[in-house]
Amino acid sequence: MTPATVTDSTAARMAKLPEGVPRDSIIVTRNLRRAYEMGSETVHALRGIDLTIRRNEFVAIMGPSGSGKSTLMNMIGCLDSPTEGQYWLNGHPVWELGDNELARIRNKEIGFVFQTFNLLPRATALQNVELPMVYAGMPSKRRREAAAGALDRVGLTDRMHHRPNELSGGQRQRVAIARALVNLPSILLADEPTGNLDSKTSAEILELFEHLFDEGQTIILVTHEHDIAEHARRQVHLLDGLIERDIATEKAT
């Protein structure tokens, strides 16, 4: 990298990351904390998370319920703001941003895949995939082309004009993945993506993730199932709001 002549804004942002952090880090958190007021009690969901995820990593975030993994996922997905600490996403200082900027970050940098798919029931597969581009302000012709391309990538070209209730669970999740990828996000953030699927379909979805990872996509998978997590190259185990273990793993055969 030649910082003196760089004009690229992403590179410029990256240069402002903390000392000693690799310049290709997509996610950097420092002492990330999140506390909730539950009546008179204060619940500390996250108690100081230091996490760095570099470009083209495949990370599984694991932990039992109550470990804080959902809170961490919301934080990484810019759906929630930390009570304390810092978080850079692709160089953006997320903890400093306002509502509208967060909406923009979610739109550009993050592709969500949910356990319950979260497709709009009245919209066709194509329209669902178009949705992030609508909020990006892309003209409709380019949108349709890009959405068709994304559906093609997940193998759903022939189901483009079907509504979610006319699709199987696996197909719905593929639509959701196509929707997540269509704005070319920095990270694909999947929350128990196979939780509502049978084992055969789950395998197909995970195979799709592997394939996307091979193409260079950064993937963060939140799960509590070990055999799902084994598809990742790195496992981050949470317990009581702290990182318990952070281990590199070999791909399961």
Add this chain to the structure above:
Amino acid sequence: MLIFEIIKVAFSSIRANKLRAGLTMLGVIIGVSAVITVVALSSGARKAVEEQIEALGANLLSVSPGQSFMGGRASESRVSLTVEDAEALARDGRLIAAVVPEIQRSFPVEYAGQNASLNVVGTTSNYGAVRNVKITYGRMFSIGEDESRQRYAVLGAAVPTQFNVHPRAIISQTILIRGQPFEVIGVFEAKGSQGWSNPDEQVYIPLKTAQYRIFGSDRLRNVAVQIKEGASLDAGMVDIEGIMRREHKIRPGAENDFQIRNSQEFLATQQQTTEVFGVLLASIAAVSLLVGGIGIMNIMLVSVTERTREIGIRKALGATRANIMFQFLIESLVLCLAGGALGVALGWGASSVMSTNFGWNTLVSPTAVAVAFAFSALVGLFFGLWPAQRAASLNTIEALRYE
């Protein structure tokens, strides 16, 4: 670009719930159509009164015989108003432009073997000009014909019809008034009833003819006095009163034995009453529009709750608060405007049904339509604001988890 997309989304979610949207709109439809109809009715009534005022003629005062008062007690006999009084007014009135005396009584009138009892009015040749009535067929009698007591008659517009003859065909025909032959020389245009009398159903003959050949009396029913342009009617009244008191030799301090009426004032009062009534009805209609608006707000709140998850998804995918707010605001605005348009059509239809079937005067003014339409848009914005605000401020994480 994004705005059009959001408008499209709002339309498609209305389309997805057609029955609900229709029922919601019903409140606005009823409200707007009620406003349009009521306003049409009251402006129709006002226009009718305005036409009556117009028909009376401009700057007109009417002098009629009153009762003489003796020691504060009304005497029984009506004091006369005579042709001499009318002549004195015409001669001495400084602010008086024209004087039209009217002698009037009901007589049997015969034409081609048909008999009718009609009001016969003896008057001067300037009757039409002052009263603002035009001749449609034939002509009015002249001053000379009045002076020479010619047996000429001009008919009100409804009289030929009463005798089953076309107004053009009755010109130059002879009618019998109290057994005496009169030549019909003209027919007036229709003026419509003026409440206490209908000039269309009267027969007009020269004053002198009436006085000497038919009535045998110089006692007038009424003298219409036209005040000069620029002079106030009040000043005109003072002028008339002075001349009349002198003519009738009324001592200072004694009561008048005649009445001076300002018919325009009377109608204006009537008009005010109509207007107050109209405003009252219109505000009741406006309340129903308000209730319709509350209905819209209610449904929008239900809709927001029902679509919590959709809102969560949209926000997760990058919709800003403003995007969400706009979507729901457009939805309620579309509901109200569509309801407003249908309400305008319905109100218009109701008004024309009323005027054709019941003969009521209605007038759908563009202003009323515009105001009702604008009001329904305002209702949509106002009552859509809170639900849209609620939708926009939903917590994304909770909305995504909402079942």
